[in-house]
Amino acid sequence: MEQNKIALVTGGSRGLGKDMVLNLAKNGIDIILTYNSKQEEAEAVVKQIEALGQKAVAIQLNVGDSKAFNDFFAQVGVKLKEKFDTEKFDFLVNNAGIGADQSFAETTEEVFDELMNIHFKGVFFLSQKALPLLNDGGRIINISSGLARFSFPGKAAYGSMKGAIETLSRYMAKELGSRGIAVNVVAPGAIATDFGGGVVRDNAEVNKGVASVTALGRVGQPEDIGGVVAFLCSEAGRWVNGQRIEVSGGMML
Numbered sequence: 001m002e003q004n005k006i007a008l009v010t011g012g013s014r015g016l017g018k019d020m021v022l023n024l025a026k027n028g029i030d031i032i033l034t035y036n037s038k039q040e041e042a043e044a045v046v047k048q049i050e051a052l053g054q055k056a057v058a059i060q061l062n063v064g065d066s067k068a069f070n071d072f073f074a075q076v077g078v079k080l081k082e083k084f085d086t087e088k089f090d091f092l093v094n095n096a097g098i099g100a101d102q103s104f105a106e107t108t109e110e111v112f113d114e115l116m117n118i119h120f121k122g123v124f125f126l127s128q129k130a131l132p133l134l135n136d137g138g139r140i141i142n143i144s145s146g147l148a149r150f151s152f153p154g155k156a157a158y159g160s161m162k163g164a165i166e167t168l169s170r171y172m173a174k175e176l177g178s179r180g181i182a183v184n185v186v187a188p189g190a191i192a193t194d195f196g197g198g199v200v201r202d203n204a205e206v207n208k209g210v211a212s213v214t215a216l217g218r219v220g221q222p223e224d225i226g227g228v229v230a231f232l233c234s235e236a237g238r239w240v241n242g243q244r245i246e247v248s249g250g251m252m253l
Contacts, residue, residue: 007089032059192207
């Protein structure tokens with residue numbers, strides 16, 4: 001029997017990550033998802049994936065703590081053997097993240113460092129350490145943001161980290177191409193989730209403001225994003241490489 005493809009998705013227990021893993025599972029892909037603190041949420045998503053007929057496992061990971069990555073991948077190696085009867089996985093989706101809202105003038109070093117560790121350094125070294133376990137011909141999807149293209153006050157540090165991810169992704173695509181690994185960026189626009197305190201979802205003024213600058217006239221929903229990630233991890237997406245795909249409904253055009 002042919003081995004199922006396996007995706008490792010960071011921050012897969014809620015919001016966009018949850019929608020990504022469910023869409024991947026619908027495409028017949030088995031899942032390793034990470035969560036930072038909410039194990040019960042993560043295990044509930046595992047059950048949803050299993051209900052779709054796929055295997056899944058949840059592993060705790062703080063993507064901002066690069067010193068934990070060796071132990072993390074040791075756990076991944078064990079789970080691959082125990083749960084999936086294999087030694088490698090196929091797709092890495094660097095999704096985990098946090099929001100921040102401080103003006104450039106007021107951004108503290110602590111906030112800057114936390115954002116950098118999670119959104120840039122974490123992605124850089126997690127991807128690097130994943131390489132021995134990633135199958136040739138696999139895919140890496142890095143999640144960026146519309147905020148790397150357009151600017152909103154209060155997002156200077158966050159948007160800068162995402163800009164760095166977009167540059168890094170092109171280098172990764174170039175250097176990993178010899179292994180047949182494609183690397184792409186998915187950049188969501190403003191999405192109604194609990195991200196950043198749920199401001200887009202829960203603040204009617206913000207929600208209306210985003211809708212007013214979006215060509216399709218509404219804010220994004222988590223289910224607008226997961227299918228795009230699943231497409232990039234499908235056979236249909238095999239020739240897309242080194243690209244930034246913004247999934248924002250036409251925001252700030």
